[in-house]
Amino acid sequence: MSDLRIVAIPGSLRKASFNRGLLVAAQEILSGRAEVELVSLADIPLYNDDVRALGYPEPVASLRDAVERADALLIGATEYNFGPSGVLKNAIDWASRPPGPPLAGKPYGLVGASTGGFGTVRSQLQLRQVLLFVQALGYPGSLHVSGAAALFDEDGKLIDEQTRQSLSDFLDGFLAFLERVRAGE
Numbered sequence: 001m002s003d004l005r006i007v008a009i010p011g012s013l014r015k016a017s018f019n020r021g022l023l024v025a026a027q028e029i030l031s032g033r034a035e036v037e038l039v040s041l042a043d044i045p046l047y048n049d050d051v052r053a054l055g056y057p058e059p060v061a062s063l064r065d066a067v068e069r070a071d072a073l074l075i076g077a078t079e080y081n082f083g084p085s086g087v088l089k090n091a092i093d094w095a096s097r098p099p100g101p102p103l104a105g106k107p108y109g110l111v112g113a114s115t116g117g118f119g120t121v122r123s124q125l126q127l128r129q130v131l132l133f134v135q136a137l138g139y140p141g142s143l144h145v146s147g148a149a150a151l152f153d154e155d156g157k158l159i160d161e162q163t164r165q166s167l168s169d170f171l172d173g174f175l176a177f178l179e180r181v182r183a184g185e
Helices: 020-030 047-052 056-069 085-096 121-133 162-180
Strands: 005-010 035-038 072-076 105-111 139-144
Touching: 005 056, 020 035, 020 047, 020 072, 020 139, 020 162, 047 072, 047 121, 056 085, 072 162, 085 121, 105 121, 121 139, 139 162
Parallel strands: 005 035, 005 072, 072 105, 105 139
Antiparallel strands: none
16 A cells, blocks of 8 residues: 555644654654655644635645545644644634535544654544544544653654554555545445
8 A cells, every 4th residue: 555645733832842742753663664754833824714715835735635646645644732733623614615625535544643642532532523524534543642742752753663553554554444435344
């Protein structure tokens, strides 16, 4: 599946975000097996349907194009106050609107890291509800990384080998899921 294109979306704007770090590690692990494009949500404006009616702003159009071209999404599900980050939910809102909403039917996987003990469980649950509504196709597996401050360095790089192995196992399952989706199963 080396022709597989995955867009990786971190739910945080922080440069050294643990969730961005998970996605960078996924990019490394999947090298040669899939092309992983890491995108940023930093320039995505707040959703406004009046603005959308005039045409998608360039950063939004770029995100929508990346999602449309991708075979799948890998989302770093940052958790703030028991839910997904506002920037991630905002990006989903932009990508779910017509014409041809690129999220409809798009396979996705969720990973998440937090300093707390639940590893973005609540955020991922809420994201699954939102993504189900916009008709995205969710991989049932998940990765919840707890105690992230000890597993990443000050630059947000994943340094814990056990967590890297857990991520690798998750990605193996995710790629198998994507093969089944491609086969129409």
